[in-house]
Amino acid sequence: MKYEFPVVLTKCYICGESSDILMSTRGLTGERIKEFESMHNKVVTKEPCSKCKEYMKQGIILISVKDGESGDNPYRTGGWVVIKQEAAEKLFIDINFNEDRICFIEDKVWDIVGLPRERIDEK
Secondary structure (H helix, E strand, O other), X not given: OOOEOOEEEEEOOXXXXXXXXXXXOOOEOHHHHHHHHOOXXXXXXXXXXXXXXXHHHXXXXXXXXXXXXXXXXXXXXXXXXXXXXXXXXXXXXXXXXXXXXXXXXXXXXXXXXXXXXXXXXHO
């Protein structure tokens, strides 16, 4: 019987960029290989990547989402910024930013506040 030790690259839950490289430490065969390989280019944990961890030290990550969306993984519409915690607390008074370092903002609110649609760090 031939065993394989597959390797996959996962995505960050927060920014969607490549995150972790996972390698099976046990030899896998058949369906188990397919299950493991199905994680390639997918979000498999909510643990932030190293880049997002650094952003979270700087402030609060705001991510725009489709109006009416909610839950753990709402439909994201492309807006993504980091603002100082003090600014976030002034703009959004009902949110406790000491616990959550990311915040999903509906498009209508995003536009009212005047946040940019393209990621600043990509310019």
